[in-house]
Amino acid sequence: MGVDILKEVFIERKFRKKSLERIEQVSQILQEYEDQGLTLTLRQLYYQLVSRDIIPNSQDEYNKIGDLVRNARRAGLIDWKMIEDRTRYLRGYYSYNSPTGEYP
Secondary structure (H helix, E strand, O other): OOOOOOOOOOOOOOOOHHHHHHHHHHHHHHHHHHHOOOOEOHHHHHHHHHHOOOOOOOHHHHHHHHHHHHHHHHOOOOOHHHEOOOOOOOOOOOOOOOOOOOOO
């Protein structure tokens, strides 16, 4: 694994043993794809877990993985750069001409 610059800790959190095991599985999958120069979305990560028979395919499990990944990223256990959201596009930066909020 490369330099863990983006494993910044924003919250202190203790995880149960089962959650830590799942985080390790998630990290291995993410690393597999990063080694190929690819970045997964949360949905792609979820389906990797399903296709490998690690978790069942259900909305509840998808929600659990989303929560776990979010908390693990905030706790510095998963690099932020290893999961991307391809549905959010930057359309431009907003700026103002003055503190009163006038647009350029």
